[in-house]
Amino acid sequence: MGSFLVEFFELKVMTSITKEKQIEETKESEKSDQTKKILLSPDKDSVQVGRLRLQWNKQLELMPNDNNSLKDMPLLREIANKSTQAEANKKTKMHFERGCYVYYMHAKIELSKTGYIYLQNYIPKDLIVKARNSIAKALHNTFGIIQTSAEHKIDDLYIKQDCNGVLLTGFKPITHAPEVLSVVHCKELVSLFRGLLDCHDIVTYDSKWLRIKGTNEYTEEHCDYYRFINGWNQLYTCWIPLMDIPFNRGGLAVCDQSHLLADFDEATDTVNEELPPSFTEYCKKSTTVWKTSNYAEGDVLIFDIRLIHASLVNTCDRFRVSIDTRWQPLKYASFEQNIRF
């Protein structure tokens, strides 16, 4: 009980110290969010996401930047108020010990509420540039699909005439090149997943989904649950843009809270499309919102294995390159091929 009071007191002190700063930051970030919304909207009123046509700012919105909101103290105070003393004590102690309790607690709440968290500028950009360079070289030398000229470097990823994109999952010389592994296994991600999964012994699956999308290509709406149905306990997808992906280069969009649909295991035709049956109705609701972003090098999107997602269409003349991986506590891992940390 004593230790709970000390921790709770520290919590309150920290909350009030940061409160003023936070109000200032909120004002600033509201201002810049408004500017962003104006600057970063797609140039059309409706946007194609997977096979759906969505109204911008009604059915499709910008994701919040969790770099700011993860530091949101009031949320932590809310947990402490709502939890029993024993629960709050355990949670706060664990996170005090790690020195980053606010960060993970908020992130976990977000993840369970909305189904995703979006971190901007999280992975060091030099790692992303090196990974993209090595992938671009392979696309040029092995696949011959990059247009080069005096103005167009290989790394600019201009698409050679009539060439399509390619899914490079399983092409280990490319997906497991040291430069690529240094992104997907970087220490920032290892520590993030240790925090999010509340667990030191975590794994990431050896398969890496490296996606190269050409002009007019996109990913249809689906969720990853059906692929991992035999071992999905606390399994998360980590999607990483390996370049700046503005709207016209077809970044990922997620359907907010769709991981909470109740009928993932009901058998109907939609299951073959990797969607729960109720998704069709959920999509029609006026409250259903998809979220996307103008992604930049270094951003990371983490989502629940059940969250429904799709991509916007790549309408430009350069390939869109991203990689996605799966993370889980070791104790739940049911696939043999995994990398342990």
Ligand SMILES: O=C(O)CCC(=O)C(=O)O
């Ligand atoms: O990058 C994409 O277009 C699709 C990504 C995806 O399906 C996933 O991360 O599970």
